[in-house]
Amino acid sequence: xxxxxxxxxxxxxxxxxxxxxxxxxxxxxxxxxxxxxxxxxxxxxxxxxxxxxxxxxxxxxxxxxxxxxxxxxxxxxxx
Numbered sequence: 576x577x578x579x580x581x582x583x584x585x586x587x588x589x590x591x592x593x594x595x596x597x598x599x600x601x602x603x604x605x606x607x608x609x610x611x612x613x614x615x616x617x618x619x620x621x622x623x624x625x626x627x628x629x630x631x632x633x634x635x636x637x638x639x640x641x642x643x644x645x646x647x648x649x650x651x652x653x654x
Contacts, residue, residue, distance in 0.1 A: 615624050
């Protein structure tokens with residue numbers, strides 16, 4: 576019984592001491608958005624994220640071209 580009590584006290588003290596240890600600064604805990612993006616690119620999913628970024632940029636380029644074409648067609652129709 577004493578061994579069990581001593582063991583449980585040791586576990587409790589260990590748990591309390593680990594929770595009350597020195598904490599990291601908030602800067603170390605919080606990553607900036609750029610650091611998160613870089614970590615994603617360095618991870619296993621990095622190549623997939625880069626492909627999605629490229630696809631978004633191509634899609635935006637196509638939308639811009641479509642808008643310019645529609646504007647040019649409207650201008651030519653008004654003349």
